[in-house]
Amino acid sequence: MGHVVAEPFRIKSVEPVRKISAEARRAALEAAGYNTFLLRSEDVYIDLLTDSGTTAMSDRQWAGLLLGDEAYAGSRNFYHLEEAVRDVYGFRHVVPTHQGRGAENILSRILIEPGDFIPGNMYFTTTRLHQELNGGTFRDVIVDEAHDSQCDAPFKGNVDLGKLQALVDEVGADRIPYICLAVTVNLAGGQPVSMANLRDVKALAARHGIRVFFDATRCVENAYFIQKREEGYAGRTIAEILREMMSYADGCTMSGKKDCLVNIGGFLAMNDESLYVKACEWVVVFEGMPSYGGLAGRDMEAMAIGIRESVDQDTIAYRVEQVRYLGDRLIEAGVPVVRPIGGHAVFLDALRFLPHLSQDEFPAQALAARLYLDAGVRAMERGIISAGRDANGANRHPKLELVRLTIPRRVYTYAHMDVVADSVIRLYEDRASIPGLRFTYEPPVLRFFTSRFEPVPRG
Numbered sequence: 001m002g003h004v005v006a007e008p009f010r011i012k013s014v015e016p017v018r019k020i021s022a023e024a025r026r027a028a029l030e031a032a033g034y035n036t037f038l039l040r041s042e043d044v045y046i047d048l049l050t051d052s053g054t055t056a057m058s059d060r061q062w063a064g065l066l067l068g069d070e071a072y073a074g075s076r077n078f079y080h081l082e083e084a085v086r087d088v089y090g091f092r093h094v095v096p097t098h099q100g101r102g103a104e105n106i107l108s109r110i111l112i113e114p115g116d117f118i119p120g121n122m123y124f125t126t127t128r129l130h131q132e133l134n135g136g137t138f139r140d141v142i143v144d145e146a147h148d149s150q151c152d153a154p155f156k157g158n159v160d161l162g163k164l165q166a167l168v169d170e171v172g173a174d175r176i177p178y179i180c181l182a183v184t185v186n187l188a189g190g191q192p193v194s195m196a197n198l199r200d201v202k203a204l205a206a207r208h209g210i211r212v213f214f215d216a217t218r219c220v221e222n223a224y225f226i227q228k229r230e231e232g233y234a235g236r237t238i239a240e241i242l243r244e245m246m247s248y249a250d251g252c253t254m255s256g257k258k259d260c261l262v263n264i265g266g267f268l269a270m271n272d273e274s275l276y277v278k279a280c281e282w283v284v285v286f287e288g289m290p291s292y293g294g295l296a297g298r299d300m301e302a303m304a305i306g307i308r309e310s311v312d313q314d315t316i317a318y319r320v321e322q323v324r325y326l327g328d329r330l331i332e333a334g335v336p337v338v339r340p341i342g343g344h345a346v347f348l349d350a351l352r353f354l355p356h357l358s359q360d361e362f363p364a365q366a367l368a369a370r371l372y373l374d375a376g377v378r379a380m381e382r383g384i385i386s387a388g389r390d391a392n393g394a395n396r397h398p399k400l401e402l403v404r405l406t407i408p409r410r411v412y413t414y415a416h417m418d419v420v421a422d423s424v425i426r427l428y429e430d431r432a433s434i435p436g437l438r439f440t441y442e443p444p445v446l447r448f449f450t451s452r453f454e455p456v457p458r459g
């Protein structure tokens with residue numbers, strides 16, 4: 001099972017949670033139409049729906065909330081945030097935004113013209129949508145291994161340089177305003193990009209005069225994987241690795257709700273002065289003054305402190321190794337999961353878990369529902385329901401039919417991980433008894449949020 005990296009904190013404030021009775025869980029699941037998105041938080045014992053904004057802040061961050069300077073312009077907390085971004089990431093200019101997608105909106109607006117192409121290492125929902133809203137077309141240039149759940153490669157988030165070069169040859173460098181690189185890649189399962197690959201992408205981009213922007217949402221997790229897996233980095237600090245990573249980018253978008261350890265916030269950062277001026281012209285339209293960008297002064301203070309805490313070796317080691325611990329327990333028990341275990345979540349492979357169900361019986365949705373029933377654990381479906389229907393109205397059948405167990409930062413203990421693992425293992429032993437689901441209500445778009453289901457009776 002490997003060693004346990006114990007909590008690098010002690011607990012001084014607690015939020016009670018409880019596991020409601022089996023009958024109450026059944027009633028809650030039926031009321032939610034077997035959709036975990038529709039459960040009430042109070043009926044959930046261990047909530048692994050997402051790691052976004054679900055972080056526990058430190059005592060220093062909470063203290064920082066009381067230091068909010070809520071001036072309309074020039075808040076001192078903005079300058080703290082700017083200093084933290086300069087020190088930790090190395091970018092000169094910072095535009096705060098309410099969360100990550102606010103930064104994506106501004107970046108897409110100032111750089112993309114209709115007809116442009118934006119290469120990236122696998123899409124992210126909000127990132128791609130903002131590119132498209134500004135007339136751009138996303139092109140996936142991630143390595144093929146990223147799409148294979150059983151391939152145990154160390155850097156499955158890498159860019160395939162051949163695919164990137166082919167796009168440049170096809171459309172021309174002047175139709176590519178920037179390369180958008182996610183570090184780590186959320187939709188590939190939290191898989192990292194190697195430093196060598198970042199360096200190569202930057203070199204290729206520089207040869208063609210193309211900018212590189214990172215989606216830095218999970219960049220500290222990426223730095224940790226480089227430290228653990230890439231030759232030459234074992235002796236370097238997370239802060240040093242992060243600075244080198246960022247040296248290969250012209251700027252980044254950031255969702256502070258992940259690696260910056262806050263419940264709300266984000267920013268857009270860059271080195272180029274003229275781009276910064278343009279970003280400031282748009283931030284006032286969508287977010288607020290360039291010195292608050294949709295955030296309270298106290299939120300910026302908490303994020304500035306969180307940014308500095310995030311590069312602490314013990315903090316990031318605990319975060320990633322706790323996720324690995326859960327994954328290893330399941331792997332040891334023979335439960336099918338996506339390999340290798342990524343930085344923020346463990347993904348159950350529902351097609352292998354429930355081989356008696358066809359994909360049209362929604363195995364991932366069915367498994368997530370049963371997990372709640374068994375242990376009060378809330379997970380998220382990432383499969384046929386999330387993929388939606390194509391233009392002809394037929395269900396898309398994605399290769400990966402997954403249940404995501406996403407671990408919030410600094411919130412749950414190893415004992416909670418054991419509760420989750422024990423339940424998943426129990427369900428795996430009893431898997432033949434898990435029925436498929438069918439729709440009782442299906443909304444036309446983004447159906448995973450609000451659709452409702454019932455079990456398919458066994459014939």
Ligand SMILES: *Cc1c(COP(=O)(O)O)cnc(C)c1O
Pocket residue numbers: 052099100101102124126127182186215217218254255256257258265266
């Ligand atoms: C969460 C996330 C975003 C969007 O950030 P929000 O703060 O939710 O708007 C963008 N990219 C990645 C990789 C993310 O995980």
